[in-house]
Amino acid sequence: MTSTHDPDATIYAPWFVEGRFDANLYYHDWPDPYEPTSPTVLDSDGQSSSSAHTVEYIRDDSVDDGPLMLRLSFYVGTPSLPLIEPDPSHTAECMARHFLRVGSFFEDQLSSLWDLLPHDSPRGHQTLLDGGFSFTTGAFQAGGLVGVRSNALQMPWVTALLCRIVHSVLLGEGAEDYHFTSLTLLRNVHSGIHRDGNNHPSCNNLLIPLSRFSGGELWCYNAASGDVCYPGTDLPGLAHAVTPPFLEFDSRELHGTLHWTGVRVILAVFHMKTPEDLSDGEMQFLRQDAECEKNAVNQAWTVMERIGLRALDEITWACMALMRASLGRREVFFRKSDGSVLSGPLHSYWQQDTRRCSPVLKTTDLRSAYKQFAIRPEHHRMCVVTLKDPADGLTKGFVCRVLPFGALASVGQFNRFSRLWQRILWELKLAAASYFDDFPSVEVRALAENHDSSVKAALRLFGVDWASDKDLPFSQTADVLGVRLDATDTEGGVLRVRNKPERSKEIASSIDKILADGCIDPKQIPSLFGRIQFSESQLMGRQGRLALAQIRWLSSARHRHVLSSLDATVFRSLRERMLEGRPREIQVLPVGGQTLVFTDGACDKLGDKFSCSIGGVMYRVLPTGSYETRAFGCYLDESVVEQWAGLGKRHLIGPTELFAVVAARRPDMSGKIF
Incomplete structure (x- = not known):
């Protein structure tokens, strides 16, 4: 993006002046944000005193014994000023930007702004x-x-x-x-x-x-x-x-x-x-x-597209498709998004030895991915990281000539390349996914070396470097995005997903420290919560979600939080799940003899009463792999609903849904309803 510079106008990046950097980094007439003057407020006896309050009342010097006026003051250093593109066109937006730059204004000035708002x-x-x-x-x-x-x-x-x-x-x-x-x-x-x-x-x-x-x-x-x-x-x-x-x-x-x-x-x-x-x-x-935020780099960019990160789902699905083709009827069957079907028998080469088409996996990781992509010189002014130099107390700017780590624009721009590279691999007829700078792939065992050579040749052709020190060969067990995919049980048709042992031990160690200290700083919770949430999502389960809800609540605390007995139990439960939790098993083909029941409940308020109903669908898997289905549905007796309401419950959907589960599980009832 280029623009002409008006010497009388405030430019977007105030530290960028005629191709050099101004060490002060302040707009004209701004107070020093590192040494803010204390506003003055009036005590009850009329005497002034120093205060840190942002909202203050002062007297108009031009009017003797005039009424107090409200003034708001805040000190925003240039690095903190948001850079929002494009320039505001609405009058209220222009006034708000002016107030942000000035940093101090009176009640009547604010009133003019309020009049312009929707x-x-x-x-x-x-x-x-x-x-x-x-x-x-x-x-x-x-x-x-x-x-x-x-x-x-x-x-x-x-x-x-x-x-x-x-x-x-x-x-x-x-x-x-x-x-x-x-x-x-x-x-x-x-x-x-x-x-x-x-x-x-x-x-x-x-x-x-x-x-x-x-x-x-x-x-x-x-x-x-x-x-x-x-x-x-x-x-x-x-x-x-x-x-x-x-x-x-x-x-x-x-x-x-x-x-x-x-x-x-x-x-x-x-x-x-x-x-x-x-x-x-x-x-x-x-x-x-x-x-x-303190550095305005992220404010020079806005996301205009949704970033979809489905790499783990795509690779898991590809493994299941390969395993399904080599088992059972040994045929290939795909239903496309338009409803059409691609199907046919498995080629005789693969049927002679099904190990040839067993799935193997690996991940190709780019080396210093962001540093391989330069920023256009005319955009350097929007990628300046400002830091305070502890030696002299001055704020200095550092120009980012490549995509800076942690910048919002880096994520969006690099993800465009990531999706492009995934499409290139697809054009090479390679089953691959993308997750930022990680590119997990799945291939049949017989073609693994060919797949790897094709990827490396394409990377060299485009001048993209990969992390050769972390490059591993294709294997039936591979770590993909912090998760371990295990496709060794090809005969049983089971794909297992578990957390990496190293990640589980790292999280368990962090939890051990919290339990030993008996307290937690709320500022530590977002990082810990994010790691646990990602790991817990691989295991699923209601117990883990309840524990995570408790941790999420702790993040709203203002000060260091002393663990209660409930908090300690929650952390111990999560620690046990990290270290001892069973992997999630995905059955590729249905197993004969299994019976699956899905239940639900509904509750509607009709005047002063509730109308509750339950229902369920049963799938019975036959030895041939086909399904037999049955279903039920009914309204609950009014006496049961009135008994629940008499207990003071405001919402009855919970017991209604539980009633559906009980009805489906009890032999004396399930035989009647199904």
Whole structure:
């Protein structure tokens, strides 16, 4: 991407000046981010004192005894300023970018920005008063749907500004490790009594005041010590003043807004209930807008395509296809995506000795993959990593001439080559997959050497280097993407998938240290959780998923977390699964005599009652390999449903689904229903 440079305009990369690097790396008239001046706030007696608060009240020097004015200040060094392309065209976006660059503004300036924002439709418990509106950005969760709000996609600079305000406020209070996924700007919005059930149970909400007003306290239900009844009800609660820097509360409990005078502008900060349901691309987008990371390299790139990583699935399927062809009827059968079928008998060469067509595997790993791909010189200015030199305290820039490791653009651009290389191998009639710089392959034993030679010849032809020190020959057991695939049981037709022993021992060692310390730092959890989640996905199982849910909850803690007995049990369970867990076995051909039953349940609320039903399908595998099927379905007796409801359960889908399992497993019942 090229552009002309206007000497009077602020360029995207401020450290790039006439082909050289400015060691200061600051915009003109910006305060030094490493030595921020402390804002001044007024004490109750009118005397000024030093404070780290980002939200402050000051007097207008031009007016004697004038009213206090609200000012927000935050210090954003150039490396932290997000680079969002293309340039903003919406007026609100232009103002937000200006505020980010200036770093300080007053309430009336913000009010001009609020007037330009799109407005959300009010929720059922909300009432819009004089000039009232709400603007929500970040992630959303409604019922079973999750995703990134359109406001975040259409207003990235406004979103970045609101996130920077939150981060600055939290930093001033030593709470910078607070997690959030969503923000709502509320101006003169009265919220009636309600709960926010779609918020995370371990992350409280924050209310940051962005204007001066009187009253407007937050009422929170408190049966034990409440001294204020919410207007129009007899519910007792406490009234909490919404004052700088912020008010923290549990939004899953009943709460509501009390009357106020003036213009009440609040920035509500909250965390969605199940962030793990967001896609990787959605999470990456939210991190870019919310964190404004210290180096702006990732902000010069946006993902325009979905990256599919299905290498393990593809290689496993290819192994199963080869094993299936050499077993049973010894025929080849494929159903294509358009519904047509490719089929035929196995060639006599392979039938003479089925070991010839037994699957073997290997992985070809590129050497220093990113460093083999250069960046266009005119794009160097968007790939500068800034670091503070401990020797002189100056921030210095380092130009990336090849794809930098850890950059978002590197992932997307290299994955394009990765998919191209996979297509080239397909054109060579080679069964291969791609996972970034790893290219796992599967081949029949008789053609293994030919396959390997073809891959190496193609790499040399394109000038791509591979890691010869890690290059292993084809084998029936191979490590693919941290997982060990075992295709040795070709006669039994079983493919086994397990974690690499080295990976399992590494994770077990990390868990041992946590158990020995008796506590865990929340900052360590994302890395550990990611490794365990990947390893656990190879084993499956409900027990592992429940344990992972407990670890995910720990990641929301703000401070070092002391392990409870439940936490310790969870970690011990995961450690045992890492070291002793059985591999996942995939049966290539159905085994005669097996019976598979799939059950389900449904629960609908009809007025004040529930209507519950169950059903199931049974597959019985015959010795010939064909299937015999039966099915059942019925409504549950009302007395059973009423008994469940009488126990105080709000949702009956759980016991309904369990009832279906019990009905299918009990001999005295399954004989009747099937």
